[in-house]
Amino acid sequence: MGSCTLSSGGVCVVVVLLCLAACCLTCARGAVPAIYVLGDSQADVGNNNYLLHSLLKANFPHNGIDYPGGKPTGRFSNGYNFVDLIAISLGVPSPPPYLSIRSKPMNSSVYLKGVNFASGGAGVSNLTNLAQCISFDEQIDGDYHRVHEALGKQLGIPGAKAHLAKSLFVVAIGGNDIINDLLLSPVSELLRSRDEIVSNLENTLKRQLQTLYDLGMRRLFFVGIAPLGCCPLIRELNPTKECDAQANYMATRLNDAAVVLLRDMSETHPDFTYSFFDTYTAVLQSIRDPEAHGYKEVKAACCGLGDNNAMFLCSPASVYCDNRTSYMFWDVVHPTQAAVEKLMKIAFDGSAPLVSPKNIKQLTES
Known part of the structure; x- marks a missing residue:
């Protein structure tokens, strides 16, 4: 991971895998038997492909242009997403989408190797993108x-x-809870303040994480919310085209709440350990000083249409950048593979305050 990136001219599977492995100098091969993934489009590896009526899909070009084979898989990315890179670092298979294997017998060994349940559009709230995701x-x-x-x-x-x-x-x-609130802000603000929205999300998330603990979760890597106000979609809604302060405020509030929840869980359950990745700060550092972090473009999307490619998700009708390794954003909200590589290098063997109280390597060795 780290500085390893794909060339803009195409994909060589062997070279990519070797590069990713070589750059992860502290890879913990065989440290865990499996990875179980839940969440939204950051982690979706194709579950939404199986949702007949969902519009929240990425199973068409130009998504996957840098993925082995150059074909879309349902990942909201030009290549690998962060789950793939964690799996490579740990020496385990990237878990398949649950909906691709749900028909397997109850005694199938496929579940032993890990499963990905993530669905693009999902939020903490069940109302977020209702009927469009799991x-x-x-x-x-x-x-x-x-x-x-x-x-x-x-x-x-x-x-x-x-x-x-x-x-x-x-x-x-x-993240989707916050984005939906912003897109529906004229209505949502009449019902609840943004602090009330975050408080409700915090209470729901507490219940959800406790349920996962009750169902066997003991080692958790939790991905904090990025500065959503700085993604191309939200910038485009801002008359100044700068980062939206309200979106970023909600992201920091929910991140802070998640940190407290995780700390309380570890105190209540001594056998529970976790790693929290401060995506917000890590991404914001790159936006404020792009060149120092290897980027040339941190405002516009690589793939899309309109001003800064920020009007629509990446689609076959979109234009896309040639030098994808210099862009932070692949589409209106999702990062490029190059950006994810940089972030996951920090998450895997970085240190506080960006990843704490343990990094992924320490978490999986404990």
Whole structure:
């Protein structure tokens, strides 16, 4: 990871994998038996492909242009997303989308290798992008709960507990709740203040994380919310085209709440450990000093239409940049693979305050 990036001229699978492995100098091969992923489009590897009526999909060009084979997979990216890179670093397979394997028998070994439940558009609230995605609650209480039962039947209850305790859970959630609030702000502001919205999200997230703990989660990597006010979509809505202060305020508030929730969980449950990645600060540092962090463009999207390619998600009709390694944003809200590589290098073997109280390497070795 780190500075390893794909050339703009195409993809060489072998070179990419070797590059990613070589740049991760502290890769912990075989440190965990599996990765179980829940969240939104940052982590979706194709679940939304199976949602017949959803408009929130990325299974068409130019998405995946830098992914092995150059074809779209349902990842909201030009290549790998952050879950793929974590899996490469840990020496385990990137977990498949749950909806691609849900028909497997309850005793299938496929669930032992990890599963990705993430769905583009999902939020902490069940109302966020309703009917367009698999809600976070459904990912937990429905899909993951079924896998939890399958593991229990296959390994026995003690064996399943031991397996899940050694596995890494990954959660990336909350950004869509904020984006939806901003897009619907004339209505939402009449109902609740933004502080009230964040407080409600905090209470819901507390319940959801506790449920995951009750279902075996013991090691959690939690991805904090980025400075959403600085993504191309929200900038475009701002008359000044600068970062939107309200969006960033809500992101920091929800991040702060998540940090407190995780700390309280670790104090209440001594067998629970976690790593919180401060995506907000890491991304903002790059936006404020792009060249120092290897970027030439941190405002415009690489793939899209309109001013700064910020009017629509990447689609076959979009134009896209040639030098994708110099762009922070792939589309109106999602990062390029190059940006994710830089961020995950920090998350994997960085230190506080950007990743704490442990980095991923330390979390998976404990």
